[in-house]
Amino acid sequence: MAFCSSRARVYDNYGNVVPPHPGDRWTRFVCISDTHSKIHPVPVGDVLLHSEDLSSHGQPRHVKVTID
Numbered sequence: 001m002a003f004c005s006s007r008a009r010v011y012d013n014y015g016n017v018v019p020p021h022p023g024d025r026w027t028r029f030v031c032i033s034d035t036h037s038k039i040h041p042v043p044v045g046d047v048l049l050h051s052e053d054l055s056s057h058g059q060p061r062h063v064k065v066t067i068d
Contacts, residue, residue: 018043037062 003010011019021028021044030045037056042048055062 014043021045035066037065039065 002012028045
């Protein structure tokens with residue numbers, strides 16, 4: 001864990017074990033980037049933020065692979 005307070009927990013690396021969701025009064029943001037139309041495991045969260053290179057070439061079929 002890189003940062004922790006009574007109101008926030010930020011993990012920059014969690015290895016192979018995703019920490020449990022902290023509870024109903026929390027919102028879990030999952031941030032990923034540069035997936036390039038490849039399929040990656042994504043931890044369960046309330047909000048998914050994706051930045052940079054969602055697809056490899058910007059074609060609708062490439063974007064669909066990532067979104068599916």
